[in-house]
Amino acid sequence: METVFPFGLPFATGFYLFFYVLTLVIHVAFMNYVLAGCGWIAIVRPRAGNDTRSESTRILKDWLPLMLSGAITAGIAPLLFVQILYKREYYTANLLLFNRWMAILPILIVGFYSLYLLKSYWLKSRANWIIAVISSVPFVCVAFTGYSWTENHLLSVRDTNYWSEFYATRSQVYSESQLIPRLLVWAFGSIPTMCLILAWQHWYRGNGRPALLAKVALVGLLLVSGAAIGYHEVTSDTVNAAFVSTLAIPYFVIAILGLVLQVAGWVWLLRQKQFSFTGLVVTSVGLAFTLVGMTVCREAVRIHTLGKERFESLYPVHEEAFGRGGFLVFLAFFVINAGLIGLCFWLVRTKTLPVADAQHGASIKSL
């Protein structure tokens, strides 16, 4: 805890923490697209024309089912690592929340199929209010899942005495003052990621103008900064100290640098007539800095909240898990599954692009 993440830790702990953070960042990228994308679908009604707003809505409707599958699949790897790293904490929170926690499974299924319903011809011929209600179902389901993860996470870092008292109340809903500000950081933070991935999709198709997405992304960055200040205000000194601890400070700086790069990238894109490759690369580097930086800071907050003694007591569990075999089997399945996921992306891309856009894509690839 006295050195920069992931150094200075026993090898097994550092190894699991490193891959936990790395895989969580991938989950967060997908999850952000899905959360903000479903929010967009719930609010924005497409128009008949081909303006950026309508085209963005069409792209989102096409891609959201796949991206939701991506978010769920990408959640599995950090889920496995978190169970090794914080076995007792994670399972205790799961068991205390019990049915409330398990509700994310049916809710995600409803959200997943409602995204397909949005693409159906059946829905297009319904009354406007029916379309509006069904369009908001995916967002409600995905937002509920995000809320559940935050609730579970916050309960998992409480101590044994608190867990006992919570169990005695028979409640399956957990709340504390930092829950809402923390959720708002996640919710607003998802907007710039969604805008950027969507911007790359426009760039690939060679359509759309950057102004709308740039404005939405900048509003998202403003809102997430406000929510982060609110989070800072309501959390304890321990949480705030974690951000500037030796473990996390370089990552905190990187996250802020990423924020600055994103603002610069979007402001520049705002003035362009079309999505420029350079502008998108700069903004993407900024986003990657912010996502990695904040994910490490999030981990530093957990480690500080648990405290040195409690965190160090977990080392032998990590060591024991590391001694188990199976790495080659894991690698084999990793390659097979990565190939299958790649195939799914290829299928969605080739099935949804109109001919002219596909030609544009092909000409880009041949550059």
Ligand code: HEM
């Ligand atoms: C698409 C719906 C989902 C959304 C919106 C979502 C959102 C979130 C959020 C907001 C967090 C961070 C919680 C916090 O730090 O306060 C999180 C963490 C996480 N999510 Fe997801 N998630 C989704 C689905 C899933 C699924 C299906 C899985 C597993 C297969 C998963 C695995 C994880 C893991 C392992 C963590 C880290 C938990 C921890 O460190 O305590 N997520 N998710």
